[in-house]
Amino acid sequence: MAAVVIENLVKTYPSGHRRATDDVTLEVSDGEFLVLVGPSGCGKTTLLRMVAGLETPDAGTVRIGERDVTRLPARHRSLSMVFQSYAIFPHMTVRQNIGFGLTMAKVPRDEWASRVARAAGLLNLGDQLDRHPAQLSGGQRQRVAVARAIVVNADVLLMDEPLSNLDALLRMQFRAELKRIVARLGTTTLYVTHDQAEAMSLGDRVAVMREGSIAQLGTPMEVYDRPAQRFVGGFLGTPPMNFFDAVVAPDGHADHDKPVRLTAGDRVIPGPARLSGWAGRPVTVGVRAENIEVSLQDGPGRSHAEVEVAEPTGAAMLLTVRWGGDELKVLAPAAFPARPGDRVWLGMPEHALRCFDPETSLAL
Amino acid sequence: MAAGPARRALPLILPSLLFMTALFLLPLITGVAQAFRGPDGLTTGYLRRMVDDPYFWQAARNTALLIVVLIPLQFALALAMALLLRERPRLAGLHFYIWVIPLAISDLAAGLVWLSIFTDRGYLNSVLDAAGISPYAWLSFQHPATMFLAVVIAELWRATSLVFVIVVAGMQGVPRDYDEAAAVFGASYWQRVRHVLLPQLRPSLQVALILRTILALEAFAVAQALTGRNFPLLVGETYQWYTALQNPNVATAVALVVLLLSVVAAVGYLRLMRHGPEPGR
Amino acid sequence: MRAQRLWVQAACVAISLFMGVPIYLITLAALSSRESLNDFPLSLLPTHPSGETMSTFLRSTGILGGLVNSLTVGLSTVALSLAVGLPAGYALARYAFRGRDAYQLSLLLTRALPIVVLSVPLAKVFLTTGLYDTAYAVTLLHTALALPTTVLISAAIFVGVPREQEEAAMIFGASPMAAFGRVVVPQALPGIAASAIFTFVLSWNEVLGASILTLNRRTLPAQVLATLGESPLAFRFAGGLALVLPALVFIAVVRRYLLNMWGTPLR
Numbered sequence: 001m002a003a004v005v006i007e008n009l010v011k012t013y014p015s016g017h018r019r020a021t022d023d024v025t026l027e028v029s030d031g032e033f034l035v036l037v038g039p040s041g042c043g044k045t046t047l048l049r050m051v052a053g054l055e056t057p058d059a060g061t062v063r064i065g066e067r068d069v070t071r072l073p074a075r076h077r078s079l080s081m082v083f084q085s086y087a088i089f090p091h092m093t094v095r096q097n098i099g100f101g102l103t104m105a106k107v108p109r110d111e112w113a114s115r116v117a118r119a120a121g122l123l124n125l126g127d128q129l130d131r132h133p134a135q136l137s138g139g140q141r142q143r144v145a146v147a148r149a150i151v152v153n154a155d156v157l158l159m160d161e162p163l164s165n166l167d168a169l170l171r172m173q174f175r176a177e178l179k180r181i182v183a184r185l186g187t188t189t190l191y192v193t194h195d196q197a198e199a200m201s202l203g204d205r206v207a208v209m210r211e212g213s214i215a216q217l218g219t220p221m222e223v224y225d226r227p228a229q230r231f232v233g234g235f236l237g238t239p240p241m242n243f244f245d246a247v248v249a250p251d252g253h254a255d256h257d258k259p260v261r262l263t264a265g266d267r268v269i270p271g272p273a274r275l276s277g278w279a280g281r282p283v284t285v286g287v288r289a290e291n292i293e294v295s296l297q298d299g300p301g302r303s304h305a306e307v308e309v310a311e312p313t314g315a316a317m318l319l320t321v322r323w324g325g326d327e328l329k330v331l332a333p334a335a336f337p338a339r340p341g342d343r344v345w346l347g348m349p350e351h352a353l354r355c356f357d358p359e360t361s362l363a364l
Numbered sequence: 365m366a367a368g369p370a371r372r373a374l375p376l377i378l379p380s381l382l383f384m385t386a387l388f389l390l391p392l393i394t395g396v397a398q399a400f401r402g403p404d405g406l407t408t409g410y411l412r413r414m415v416d417d418p419y420f421w422q423a424a425r426n427t428a429l430l431i432v433v434l435i436p437l438q439f440a441l442a443l444a445m446a447l448l449l450r451e452r453p454r455l456a457g458l459h460f461y462i463w464v465i466p467l468a469i470s471d472l473a474a475g476l477v478w479l480s481i482f483t484d485r486g487y488l489n490s491v492l493d494a495a496g497i498s499p500y501a502w503l504s505f506q507h508p509a510t511m512f513l514a515v516v517i518a519e520l521w522r523a524t525s526l527v528f529v530i531v532v533a534g535m536q537g538v539p540r541d542y543d544e545a546a547a548v549f550g551a552s553y554w555q556r557v558r559h560v561l562l563p564q565l566r567p568s569l570q571v572a573l574i575l576r577t578i579l580a581l582e583a584f585a586v587a588q589a590l591t592g593r594n595f596p597l598l599v600g601e602t603y604q605w606y607t608a609l610q611n612p613n614v615a616t617a618v619a620l621v622v623l624l625l626s627v628v629a630a631v632g633y634l635r636l637m638r639h640g641p642e643p644g645r
Numbered sequence: 646m647r648a649q650r651l652w653v654q655a656a657c658v659a660i661s662l663f664m665g666v667p668i669y670l671i672t673l674a675a676l677s678s679r680e681s682l683n684d685f686p687l688s689l690l691p692t693h694p695s696g697e698t699m700s701t702f703l704r705s706t707g708i709l710g711g712l713v714n715s716l717t718v719g720l721s722t723v724a725l726s727l728a729v730g731l732p733a734g735y736a737l738a739r740y741a742f743r744g745r746d747a748y749q750l751s752l753l754l755t756r757a758l759p760i761v762v763l764s765v766p767l768a769k770v771f772l773t774t775g776l777y778d779t780a781y782a783v784t785l786l787h788t789a790l791a792l793p794t795t796v797l798i799s800a801a802i803f804v805g806v807p808r809e810q811e812e813a814a815m816i817f818g819a820s821p822m823a824a825f826g827r828v829v830v831p832q833a834l835p836g837i838a839a840s841a842i843f844t845f846v847l848s849w850n851e852v853l854g855a856s857i858l859t860l861n862r863r864t865l866p867a868q869v870l871a872t873l874g875e876s877p878l879a880f881r882f883a884g885g886l887a888l889v890l891p892a893l894v895f896i897a898v899v900r901r902y903l904l905n906m907w908g909t910p911l912r
Contacts, residue, residue, distance in 0.1 A: 014369075014741075054812050074815045081816045087809035091831045104818030152817065369740040376736035377748060379729045380796060387789035388755055388763070395766030445660055451650075453657045461900055462661045465668065468892030470850030472866050476885030477671040483878065487670050490686030521667060529903055574757055582759045585852050585870060589881070592874065599853060602762060606857055607871075612765050619762035626759050 002065030002078075002155040004028040004051060004188060009060035011046055020046040022212035023060070028156075033182060033189045035203035037196055039235065043212040044192045045160055051190060052158050053077050064156055075104075080154035084161040086145040088133050094120070094144050095129040101152035119151035122181060139170050146178070150185060157182070159191045163198060175201060196236045200224060208232050227354060230361040233286045239318065239329040241286045245358065246271075250280035259350050265324040267303045270350045278364065284356040290331040291352035294319065295345050296338075302345040307338045321346070392623075399617040410613040419604070420618070423596040426587075429512070430597070431580050434519050438576065439569070441520065442527035446535055447557065467525040474522035475589025479503075482514045482590065505594040515595055518586050523579065527572045534568025535561070574633050578626045598622050668889065675699055675886035679879050702883030705876075711868035712887075715849055717780045718864055722787040722848040723841045726795045729788070731837070734799025739808065749797075756793035761786070764854040771858060782858045787848040794847075795840055802836035803829065839902035846895045850888075 006026040012019045021043040028034045036044040049055040051062055053074035061070045069077045080101065088097045096103075099116045107115070120126050123143040133141055142162065149157060162178075163171045179202055182189055193199055199206045200220040207217045208231075216228040227233035233241035248271065249261035260278075262271040262285060275283070295302065305323035312318075317332040323346060330346065338344060355364045399410055414420050445463060449456055466474070481487045482502045489499035502510045538561060546560045562569075584600035593604065599622055605615035673691055674682065679701070681693035703709060736742070737749065767786060771777040776785070806829050814824035852866040859867060869884040876884075896903075 052812075052816060054815075074812070075818045075820065079816065081813065083809045083813055085807060085809050087807065087813040089810060089814075089828055100814070101817035104814075104823070148817070370742040370744070373736040373740040373742035373745075376732040380733040380792060381748075383729055383792060384751070384755055384789065387767070387785060388758075388760060391763040391766040391770060394770055395763060398766050398769060441660075444656070448653055448657050448660070451653045453650075453653050455657075459657050459661050461896065462665045464900065464903060465892060465896050466664060467903070468846045468850070468895045469889055470852060470866060472852050472870055473850070473885055473888035473892070476869075476881050477667045477889065479878075480671050480674045480882050480885065481667060485683075485685045485687070485878075487674075487687055487689065490689070493686040521664065525664075578757055578759055582761065582853075585866075588870065589873060599759075599762060602765065603853060603856065606765055606768075612769065616765045619765055622759060622762045626757070630754075630757055 002188060003030045003032075004156055004190060005061075005063040006047070006051065007061045007063075009047065009050055009062070010058045011043075011050060011055065012058055013046075019043075019212045021050070021057075024212070024214060026207060026214060026217070028188055028190055031186045031188055033191065033202060033204045035191045035193060035199040035206045036209055037193055037199035037206055037235075038209035038215075040194055042209040044194075044209045047209075048158055048160055048190060048192045051156070052079060052081055077156075078154050079156040079158060080149040080152050081158040082145050082149045082160065082162040084164060086141050086165070088141055088144050088148065090133050093130050093132055094125060094136070097133070097144050098125070098129075098147045098151055100148060105152070115151050119147040122150070123147045139166060139174065142166060142174065146181070150181065150187075155188065157185075157187045157189045159189065161193055162191075164193070164195070171198075178202070197238065200236065208235060210235075226363070227286070228363050230284060230286065230356045230363075233354060237288060239289050239331075241288055241354070242292075242326075242328045243284055243286050243356075244323075244326040244328070245282060246285050247282050248275050248278045248280060262353075264326065267324050269303065269348050269353075270301060272350050272353055272355065275355060275364065278355075282358050283364065284358045284361070286354040286356060287328075287348055287352055289318070289329040290316075291349065292328065292330045293347040293349070294330050294332045294336065294338075295347070298345050299347065302347045305344055305346050307340055307342045307344055309340060310338050319344070395616045395620060398613055399620055402613075410611075410617045413611075414614050414617045414621075417601075417614075419593075419596050419601060423598045423601045424621075426512075426595060427581065427598045430515065430519070430583070431577060434516055434523075434580060435573070435576060437516070437520055438524045438527055439573070441524050442531050442572075445524070445528045446531040449532065450535065464525050464529060466522045467529065469522055470585070471519075471522060471583050472585035472589055474518050475586035478514060478518040478521070478586075479590055503591055503594075505591070508595075511591055511595050514590055515587050518590060519580070519583060522586065523576065526579070527576055530568050530572040530575075531565060534565045537568075538564045570633065574630050577629045577633070581622055581626055581629070598625075668893070671882060671885045671889060674879075674882040675702075682879050682882070698879045698883050699886070702880055702887065705872075705880065707863060707868045707872070708865070711863050711865035714780060714783075714859075714862055715865040718783045718787060718855070719845045719848040721780065721784040722791060723844050725784060725788045726791045726844050727837070727841060730792050730795030731799050733796045735803050737796065737800035738803035752793040752796055755789075756797075760790055761851065761854045764857040767854075768857050777858065778860045778862055780862060783848075783855050783864060786854045786858060787844075787851055790851065790854075791844040791847050795844060798840045798843075799833075799837060802833045802840070805836070806832045836902060839899040842895055842899050846891060849891055 004027070006024060009021050009024045010019060011021045024043070024047060036047060038044050046055060050057050053069065053072060057070065061068055063069065064077060064079070089100070092100070095116060098119055099112055102112045102115060117126075120129055123146055125140070125143050125147055128136060128140060133144065136144070142165070145162065163174060166174060175198060191202060203220055205218060206220050206223050208215045208223060210231055216223050216232045223232060224236050227236065227241070230243065234243070244264050246262040246264040249263055249268075259270040259273050260275045262269050262283070264285070271285075298304070303323070305321040305328070307319055307321050308327070309320040310317060312334065314334065316334050317336045317338070319330040319332055319336075319338060321328050321330055321344065328346070332338065356362060357364055400406055400408070402409055449460060453459065469477070479486070484499065484501055484503070488502065493499055500510070501507060502514055505511070542560050542564070543556055546556045551559065582599050584597045584603060587595045587597050588600055593600070598618060602615045602618045602622070605611050605618060673689075675698055676691065676694055676696070678693045678695035678697050681688070681695075682698070737745065764786065768777060771782045776782045810828050811824045814828045815821065819827060850866065852870050855864040855867040856870055863871060866888060869888070873881065
């Protein structure tokens with residue numbers, strides 16, 4: 001096992017006009033499960049493929065453990081990988097597929113058989129070993145791809161959107177299973193996905209990527225609760241963070257502990273105290289749907305809104321409300337009795353507000 | 365980085381490039397030299413001998429006639445065959461197998477196959493005789509019409525499969541959704557064929573048309589087997605000049621005419637299909 | 646609807662008869678005794694089955710030699726066109742190199758032009774290089790004819806094996822050659838075999854070039870063509886069957902691949 005250190009990686013494809021990865025630096029600690037997440041085209045897969053040795057960077061280095069592997073072919077990097085399309089070999093049986101890496105490493109026959117059997121058992125493939133991939137379901141093929149990747153005991157495990165071809169239910173089930181298996185192995189893992197829920201649930205840390213750079217790196221709760229950029233807040237979470245424009249009230253008191261007032265149109269809400277130096281200037285306010293308190297009665301600090309759509313999700317009631325000139329998503333209790341056209345009152349605790357500079361989109 | 369893929373691809377494609385240059389460009393240059401250079405420098409003597417030969421014009425006329433009559437028939441038949449197969453008839457697999465067998469038969473073999481039918485004491489006259497109709501000398505040079513008919517039928521039999529296979533392959537690329545959508549909106553079968561299927565088959569038809577025309581320009585052994593030199597074709601004249609008359613220079617001149625006609629046909633079709641009116645409008 | 650189905654069936658049967666009956670008749674003629682072929686009217690049923698016509702044909706001058714030459718040229722053409730064409734097909738399938746489109750276009754062009762009409766100048770070239778009247782000469786010409794198709798078909802076959810599978814093999818320790826051999830080749834093999842048979846038949850059928858490039862070492866069709874004028878009908882029928890037989894086998898073997906072969910690389 002080993003850490004992966006990525007330094008200043010740059011890659012431009014011949015056909016692309018901008019950099020696929022733009023000076024990316026990232027360290028995956030020994031035994032860590034790190035998830036790269038971002039919208040399509042953000043460079044996450046390119047980054048993974050450069051670590052794998054399937055793509056050569058224009059500049060920068062990749063190190064695995066103590067070794068600089070930047071110019072090393074994939075087969076000498078001691079890593080293994082699960083591909084988005086699975087890439088299991090259709091002309092081989094499940095057994096041959098799982099044992100492929102061991103065959104290449106010329107592992108003795110007895111050890112080969114026992115290791116393949118163990119990996120197959122771990123992924124519940126014991127009964128399928130003599131079948132061909134064409135006879136398997138999508139989920140089973142996925143298991144073969146994972147078994148093939150873990151059986152080789154590589155230093156680093158790479159996964160490129162391994163769950164994206166499964167249907168929603170299977171994806172949820174297998175996600176938990178994958179987390180359990182990887183935790184047991186303790187292998188350093190770099191995992192790429194575009195699915196933010198997957199990123200949150202699997203990663204020890206999550207790196208959110210955008211346009212070839214890492215927008216934010218942190219634990220799932222850090223990036224979820226304290227997005228460093230407006231983009232991160234808008235990308236993570238279902239529904240994504242609500243944003244609206246406001247102005248910090250210009251009644252500039254120098255007291256840094258007292259909350260400030262934010263005005264958004266005719267609505268006034270309390271804002272975080274650290275904005276006191278920002279008095280009189282515009283901000284973009286972000287607030288998560290579940291952090292908005294919704295009530296049928298008026299009260300201190302509340303402002304009114306009108307329900308436009310009410311969607312019961314079972315566990316909760318997702319409301320789309322018109323709040324002044326803005327549209328907000330609000331997560332209400334499942335039994336909340338609201339119908340389109342109803343008037344409700346919203347409260348936004350100042351500690352749940354995240355404010356961004358409208359010009360740079362960076363958090364204040 | 366643009367050099368990367370090129371550097372890896374070049375050693376792989378280089379042998380094929382050299383090979384094609386050596387066997388296409390080299391003989392082309394030698395051929396032009398052969399046709400236009402005599403013992404005393406440049407000459408049009410070989411060209412003149414070619415055009416002074418009555419067989420040449422007869423061959424040119426026959427070749428043109430064959431193409432004009434054969435190709436429309438062939439495309440109509442191939443389209444009909446493909447449409448029939450699309451209806452999923454019983455024994456479709458067997459029919460398909462029988463229909464594509466001629467694909468692998470040479471024009472010489474096709475000529476010999478139909479010779480057994482059209483020859484004076486052949487199977488066609490045997491059947492006619494059994495039906496009480498007096499036999500007919502189909503392949504006699506005194507009956508140019510039936511001689512031509514025999515060549516057309518033999519070529520129709522041999523070479524329709526190629527068009528058929530290209531059309532079927534093209535049809536497989538046309539999603540059935542379009543056809544079903546058109547049916548839902550009330551289009552009749554022929555309207556659907558005309559306005560939905562044919563326009564989408566255009567690339568396939570284009571390829572088939574170019575390929576077939578050029579292959580038809582090359583046909584000669586079928587006529588040779590059926591009629592000897594009574595129904596001369598252009599490529600057959602190349603063969604005659606080279607083997608029987610032992611004059612490679614005139615033979616090359618005829619060959620260059622065939623090559624030129626092929627290029628004209630290919631370019632002409634491409635332009636016609638690209639700029640011509642959209643079908644179905 | 647029922648009447649329509651009936652028409653479809655009837656039309657299919659009619660076309661099958663048009664395509665199939667001539668094959669039956671040439672087989673019948675070639676497998677009848679020589680005297681029975683002089684009868685008139687000829688019987689449409691095998692009343693005088695005999696191997697005599699075929700065996701006389703095979704014993705005629707130049708026929709057995711032509712058969713051997715045809716096989717030699719055919720197999721050499723397959724080997725040479727695969728050796729030159731497969732790497733190029735792989736490059737077309739895997740690398741987006743500069744000039745790729747131009748290369749592909751030139752392939753389509755050489756394939757569309759009747760290269761075989763260049764046989765006469767080629768004969769001159771071969772005369773000066775000492776290749777004239779050898780199996781090599783015909784092999785080279787036939788390879789030039791088959792090469793564009795081989796490249797385009799093999800490119801289509803290699804595209805069918807996802808790049809990711811090769812990458813997976815390399816991740817798990819295979820060298821590029823091992824990945825090609827263990828992962829790509831087994832999956833491409835049926836298609837390549839079909840393309841090889843296709844090449845063989847192309848060579849087996851080609852008659853003009855083979856006639857012009859050889860004098861004594863003729864291939865079977867060249868030999869049949871050369872003696873066409875002075876040979877009896879029975880000989881010609883037997884020659885017809887000998888040339889048709891491989892076609893029947895060929896189509897039976899590659900039927901499943903026909904559509905892919907003519908469909909994909911042409912577009």
